[in-house]
Amino acid sequence: MSMIAAFYGGKSILITGATGFLGKVLMEKLFRTSPDLKVIYILVRPKAGQTLQQRVFQILNSKLFEKVKEVCPNVHEKIRAIYADLSQNDFGISKEDMQELLSCTNVIFHCAATVRFDDTLRHAVQLNVTATRQLLLMASQMPKLEAFIHISTAYSNCNLKHIDEVIYPCPVEPKKIIDSLEWLDDAIIEEIAPKLIRDWPNIYTYTKALGEMVVQQESRNLNIAIIRPSIVGATWQEPFPGWVDNVNGPNGLIIAAGKGFLRALKATPKAVADLIPVDTVVNLMLAVGWYTAVHRPKSTLVYHSTSGNLNPCNWHKMGVQVLATFEKIPFERAFRRPYANFTSNNFTSQYWNAVSHRAPAIIYDCYLRLTGRKPRMTKLMNQILRTASMLEYFINRSWEWSTYNTEMLMSELSPEDQRVFNFDVRQLNWLEYIENYVLGVKKYLLKEDMAGIPEAKQHLKRLRNIHYLFNTALFLIVWRLLIARSQMARNVWFFIVSFCYKFLSYFRASSTLKV
Numbered sequence: 001m002s003m004i005a006a007f008y009g010g011k012s013i014l015i016t017g018a019t020g021f022l023g024k025v026l027m028e029k030l031f032r033t034s035p036d037l038k039v040i041y042i043l044v045r046p047k048a049g050q051t052l053q054q055r056v057f058q059i060l061n062s063k064l065f066e067k068v069k070e071v072c073p074n075v076h077e078k079i080r081a082i083y084a085d086l087s088q089n090d091f092g093i094s095k096e097d098m099q100e101l102l103s104c105t106n107v108i109f110h111c112a113a114t115v116r117f118d119d120t121l122r123h124a125v126q127l128n129v130t131a132t133r134q135l136l137l138m139a140s141q142m143p144k145l146e147a148f149i150h151i152s153t154a155y156s157n158c159n160l161k162h163i164d165e166v167i168y169p170c171p172v173e174p175k176k177i178i179d180s181l182e183w184l185d186d187a188i189i190e191e192i193a194p195k196l197i198r199d200w201p202n203i204y205t206y207t208k209a210l211g212e213m214v215v216q217q218e219s220r221n222l223n224i225a226i227i228r229p230s231i232v233g234a235t236w237q238e239p240f241p242g243w244v245d246n247v248n249g250p251n252g253l254i255i256a257a258g259k260g261f262l263r264a265l266k267a268t269p270k271a272v273a274d275l276i277p278v279d280t281v282v283n284l285m286l287a288v289g290w291y292t293a294v295h296r297p298k299s300t301l302v303y304h305s306t307s308g309n310l311n312p313c314n315w316h317k318m319g320v321q322v323l324a325t326f327e328k329i330p331f332e333r334a335f336r337r338p339y340a341n342f343t344s345n346n347f348t349s350q351y352w353n354a355v356s357h358r359a360p361a362i363i364y365d366c367y368l369r370l371t372g373r374k375p376r377m378t379k380l381m382n383q384i385l386r387t388a389s390m391l392e393y394f395i396n397r398s399w400e401w402s403t404y405n406t407e408m409l410m411s412e413l414s415p416e417d418q419r420v421f422n423f424d425v426r427q428l429n430w431l432e433y434i435e436n437y438v439l440g441v442k443k444y445l446l447k448e449d450m451a452g453i454p455e456a457k458q459h460l461k462r463l464r465n466i467h468y469l470f471n472t473a474l475f476l477i478v479w480r481l482l483i484a485r486s487q488m489a490r491n492v493w494f495f496i497v498s499f500c501y502k503f504l505s506y507f508r509a510s511s512t513l514k515v
């Protein structure tokens with residue numbers, strides 16, 4: 001019997017960010033392994049014209065939850081969506097709902113955050129710092145609370161090279177920042193933001209670091225743990241391989257590469273590609289929740305959910321495998337044949353951007369204009385290049401994350417728990433994982449049918465022929481111009497022609513002799 005699964009039985013669990021990528025996989029696993037849990041409270045806001053109930057309905061009826069419905073048929077009754085907007089100071093939760101949350105909650109998983117790299121400082125602080133403080137305040141009023149699990153990111157201290165499982169102080173106190181944002185106006189905030197974030201690459205990682213400090217400062221006598229995942233990728237095994245649901249991180253770039261838009265990337269091929277499957281992160285979260293509640297460590301423990309030091313893979317290997325998968329399982333209606341040129345050199349990268357990205361987009365837009373259609377490729381290309389440039393920081397560096405606490409926890413688990421809540425990334429086969437990942441992007445993000453693969457392959461063949469034709473025509477035009485204008489080019493041309501002629505004459509003469 002799994003001790004972790006048994007621990008969550010009969011419990012009331014509060015999850016923030018349950019409608020997000022990590023949150024959905026967390027809920028799925030909880031319902032599947034502990035169907036006898038009492039209730040999962042989720043803090044949700046209405047979004048995109050959908051009510052809370054519609055959002056929950058959509059999640060529970062998605063493919064991700066198919067297995068859950070078999071194990072826990074009354075899953076609808078065990079999920080309680082509570083209206084909350086974490087960007088409001090009191091979350092906007094009603095009095096009755098607040099009362100229920102305060103009196104019943106046993107475990108909190110705090111996943112909600114703004115993960116946009118370019119968010120405004122005000123919004124990012126509100127969500128990643130102030131909301132965390134507010135939730136801790138609520139937690140301190142929960143008599144039945146056994147554990148509070150805060151999800152941070154392995155990159156919250158990416159200004160360091162070696163990162164231990166400890167909370168590092170930030171140069172400016174989070175409280176000072178929260179207070180000053182109350183009276184500063186937006187224009188001034190955006191002006192001081194670069195000075196505040198110093199050597200952090202973006203507002204997201206900076207505010208996640210501030211969030212950790214808040215956890216440390218406001219922990220009171222709560223049982224708290226922090227989990228720091230690196231780049232969270234598609235599911236590895238559970239509930240099935242390759243599940244993804246948003247275009248964040250690698251997903252958007254895989255789409256852009258598979259569709260032939262993005263053919264070169266400023267990336268250091270040998271840098272560690274620290275991806276971690278989302279189900280691995282979730283298994284660690286559930287194990288940490290159990291350990292924190294049952295063993296009550298004296299201080300706040302930090303757990304790294306990373307792959308780099310246990311089972312490293314680099315961007316070169318990843319790129320090669322992604323391309324190999326595109327050959328086997330191509331995406332439909334590609335713009336160009338997929339290709340991945342990784343270069344860490346600035347000049348080469350600029351060159352590829354001009355030749356491989358901007359030029360084809362401009363040519364295609366001209367073609368659209370000439371055929372009376374609206375040009376769109378340049379705009380799309382600019383967006384893809386902007387996203388790629390925002391991710392550049394993370395694909396041109398390697399970090400060392402120590403994993404003592406994560407390994408300690410692994411050794412504390414029973415063999416059954418190690419199997420059911422497996423977070424041992426050493427068992428991950430990267431080639432298999434990446435293939436399933438790309439397949440998952442095709443199936444679950446792009447919603448492409450597998451029956452379309454032969455047509456997609458035919459399309460790629462046509463693109464290859466167009467590519468050869470285009471290159472040959474371009475070469476001939478350039479060469480013709482050169483010959484017309486340069487004596488040296490004419491000399492080279494004469495040399496090549498006479499060499500070929502001599503070679504052919506020799507070949508003909510020797511074959512006549514043999515006969």
Ligand SMILES: CCCCCCCCCCCCCCCCCC(=O)SCCNC(=O)CCNC(=O)[C@H](O)C(C)(C)COP(=O)(O)OP(=O)(O)OC[C@H]1O[C@@H](n2cnc3c(N)ncnc32)[C@H](O)[C@@H]1OP(=O)(O)O
Pocket residue numbers: 115116117118153154155230231232247248249250251252253254255256257318319322323339340383386387390391394395
């Ligand atoms: C062979 C090649 C091999 C490839 C190898 C892969 C390499 C992977 C490298 C990955 C490195 C990732 C590092 C992350 C590290 C930090 C870890 C965390 O904690 S981070 C935590 C995770 N956080 C992150 O990862 C956040 C990172 N992302 C961001 O912060 C922002 O997206 C942005 C600032 C980069 C661009 O903002 P902006 O320009 O405003 O663009 P919006 O986003 O607003 O999108 C606008 C619309 O376009 C849509 N769409 C977009 N892309 C694609 C696509 N490719 N396709 C289709 N659609 C796409 C999008 O859905 C939206 O549609 P709609 O809703 O309007 O209908």
Ligand SMILES: NC(=O)C1=CN([C@@H]2O[C@H](COP(=O)(O)OP(=O)(O)OC[C@H]3O[C@@H](n4cnc5c(N)ncnc54)[C@H](OP(=O)(O)O)[C@@H]3O)[C@@H](O)[C@H]2O)C=CC1
Pocket residue numbers: 016017018019020021022023043044045047084085086087088110111112113114115127151152153154208228229230231232233246248249
């Ligand atoms: N994905 C990754 O690569 C990594 C993620 N992490 C961390 O993991 C956690 C989860 O990330 P992930 O699932 O990928 O992110 P998502 O963007 O998929 O999910 C974010 C969640 O937060 C919720 N949320 C955002 N703003 C509000 C708000 N104002 N009120 C209520 N809820 C809100 C979203 O709700 P809604 O659906 O309404 O928008 C959503 O449920 C985050 O803390 C992130 O920092 C750490 C490392 C890497």
